[in-house]
Amino acid sequence: MAHKPIRIFSLLLMFLISVGCSDPLDDEIAFLQSKTQTDLASLADKLDSGQIRNGQMLTQYSDILSKQRPELATLLDQLARDGTRDGAMYGSLRERVNAAGDASNFLSKEEQVEELQNLKQALSPTLFNDALSDPLNVMADMSAGTLARVNAMSQNQLAGKGENFGAGSQLVGNPSYGNWVGGSGGSSFWQWVGMYAMFSSLSNSISYDRWGRHRRYSYYNDYGRYRYSSPKQRRTQADVWKKTKKSFSTSKRYSSPYSTSRTGSSGLSRQSSQAKTAAGSGFNSQSKFRQNSSKSSYSKSKNNSSFRNSRSSTSRGVSRGK
Numbered sequence: 001m002a003h004k005p006i007r008i009f010s011l012l013l014m015f016l017i018s019v020g021c022s023d024p025l026d027d028e029i030a031f032l033q034s035k036t037q038t039d040l041a042s043l044a045d046k047l048d049s050g051q052i053r054n055g056q057m058l059t060q061y062s063d064i065l066s067k068q069r070p071e072l073a074t075l076l077d078q079l080a081r082d083g084t085r086d087g088a089m090y091g092s093l094r095e096r097v098n099a100a101g102d103a104s105n106f107l108s109k110e111e112q113v114e115e116l117q118n119l120k121q122a123l124s125p126t127l128f129n130d131a132l133s134d135p136l137n138v139m140a141d142m143s144a145g146t147l148a149r150v151n152a153m154s155q156n157q158l159a160g161k162g163e164n165f166g167a168g169s170q171l172v173g174n175p176s177y178g179n180w181v182g183g184s185g186g187s188s189f190w191q192w193v194g195m196y197a198m199f200s201s202l203s204n205s206i207s208y209d210r211w212g213r214h215r216r217y218s219y220y221n222d223y224g225r226y227r228y229s230s231p232k233q234r235r236t237q238a239d240v241w242k243k244t245k246k247s248f249s250t251s252k253r254y255s256s257p258y259s260t261s262r263t264g265s266s267g268l269s270r271q272s273s274q275a276k277t278a279a280g281s282g283f284n285s286q287s288k289f290r291q292n293s294s295k296s297s298y299s300k301s302k303n304n305s306s307f308r309n310s311r312s313s314t315s316r317g318v319s320r321g322k
Contacts, residue, residue, distance in 0.1 A: 025109045032116035036097045039123035043093075044085045046125050054132035054150060055083025061139040061147050068143065078195040082135045088176040088194075089131060089228070093122060096230050111231055122227040126271045131228060133268075134170040134219045142167055142202075152217065153264045162216035162262060166203025168196070170218040172211060173257070175233045180208050180240045186247040188240050209244050212257035217264025223272050225258065 062080035081087040106112040133151040140147040171177040180188040188208040248254040
């Protein structure tokens, strides 16, 4: 009987040691996995109930422009779907949330946490609303000024700031809509996927090297790339850049398309400005785990961060698209 208290004490000590040695990243991952699943469902509900303003505007723009240009009705209907749970943007987020639950999809626990943190922000109704400004402004530009641009400068204001690559330019580079495909001589060209392939008949072929040097502002490329693309997609983007860079002579420097943010935003939400991660921080093959994130959001109050959701109706500063 004398040994029983010692045994109980030993078991208790072993338990405390095992708890103390547990990886805090596991708690972070578990919390964020649950949070992103909840946020994904909440965003779908808001899209279904019309609480995402730019999503509603996509439907309105599609209806108006389809009457003006009935030959584009199929493409416009596809763009309007981006404001619903059936759209490319929401579908991409859903796939990433599901993939984020499998550690084998990541190079490290740190990368898995970073992806979950990015998803948590990307699923914010406010940020998602801002991200919809790209397909919305594609429609505005296709209307030749009949429809107003949202959250971005007008085409006239952008004159001289990069090259206009034609219809759909704001979506080029966004993996939800297409990808870069290698061509002859080491060049890569943008290839639209699915119904978005109709853009090919509305604009000339877009080469990566020219686009990278002369692209204009878009929400995805200048604000949302780290939030609205997975680590694997960003590594693919890095590979295309490195391949293109090698094709240039040593006397000509080819900078990353994201090394300098383009100007052109107007009236974006405060949350987009706070959440912006400059793509110019580099095309790292492995995402670095930000030191401040090691202070687990799980260990903090669940909503005690500087990034907070606000009203989804954030579109301001609307200017004419022409």
